[in-house]
Amino acid sequence: MLIRVADWQRIRSGEVTLQFRRWKRPTVRAGGTLRTSLGVLAIDAVDVVSRVSRAEAVAAGFPTVAALMSSVEGREGSLYRIRLRFVGEDPRIALRSSSDVDGLELSEAAVALLRLIAANPGVRAADLAASVGREKLPFKADVRKLKAKGLTESLEVGYRLSPRGEAYLRTLDT
Numbered sequence: 001m002l003i004r005v006a007d008w009q010r011i012r013s014g015e016v017t018l019q020f021r022r023w024k025r026p027t028v029r030a031g032g033t034l035r036t037s038l039g040v041l042a043i044d045a046v047d048v049v050s051r052v053s054r055a056e057a058v059a060a061g062f063p064t065v066a067a068l069m070s071s072v073e074g075r076e077g078s079l080y081r082i083r084l085r086f087v088g089e090d091p092r093i094a095l096r097s098s099s100d101v102d103g104l105e106l107s108e109a110a111v112a113l114l115r116l117i118a119a120n121p122g123v124r125a126a127d128l129a130a131s132v133g134r135e136k137l138p139f140k141a142d143v144r145k146l147k148a149k150g151l152t153e154s155l156e157v158g159y160r161l162s163p164r165g166e167a168y169l170r171t172l173d174t
Contacts (some may be wrong), residue, residue, distance in 0.1 A: 001028050001082070007061050008038050012086045018060040019082045020052065020068055022075035028082060037090055037154070045083040056081065095150030096162030101171055104149065111172065113142055114165055117152055121160040128158070 001021065003011070010016040021027075026046050028034055034041040052065050062068040072079065106114065112132075120128060129139035143159060146152045151165035161169070 001034060003036070003041075005038075010061055011041065011084065012039065014085065016059065016061040017083060017085060018056055019084060020049075020056075020060055020072055021080050021082065022072045022077045023080055024077040026080055033087065034084070035090060035092070037093075039086055039090055040088050041084045042087045043082060043084055045081070047081050048078045049081045050079070052079075052081070092147060092150050096153055096164050098150065098164050099167040101164060101168045104168060106149075106168070110142070110146060114146060114151060114161065114169060117143070117146075117159050118161050118165070118169060120158070122155055122158040124158055 001019070003019065007016050007019075028043045028046060030043055030046045032043045034043060052068060054065055057063075057065045057068040060068055062071070116128060116132065120131075125140050125143065126136045129136045132139075143152060146165070147154065147159075149164075150162055151168060152159045153162050
């Protein structure tokens with residue numbers, strides 16, 4: 001679920017507690033979390049709704065119901081109301097700053113991917129995937145696994161190794 005950058009500060013402060021999306025099926029679920037580079041959100045409820053009150057529009061950061069509805073206009077699917085709240089910073093940030101790699105073990109394929117990113121920082125995922133004969137989406141899923149371990153970080157375009165990723169490769173090379 002994408003959240004407008006302009007809404008983030010208001011979500012962090014608790015001013016915005018709802019989001020509305022049109023989906024064929026939800027991409028988040030109640031009781032889950034949404035981890036982003038700007039922080040972690042708790043997803044408290046996900047409900048299909050047929051109408052939106054003015055209070056709900058305001059809680060979603062819109063001045064009117066009409067403004068909210070125009071933001072979801074033209075999209076297919078049911079209208080979902082997502083109740084959310086900020087719960088903390090992205091834990092991957094602290095992890096990737098660490099040089100502690102004790103006990104961390106990666107498959108040969110994951111190490112090869114880590115080395116590929118190290119040799120090609122800032123290169124588009126599609127180009128990296130093509131360079132090793134892979135499809136882009138499965139490639140990106142594998143990079144997200146490395147990111148979850150604090151080994152890589154996403155750039156505006158492409159990726160780079162985090163200090164933890166660099167430390168891990170140093171342990172392999174010694």
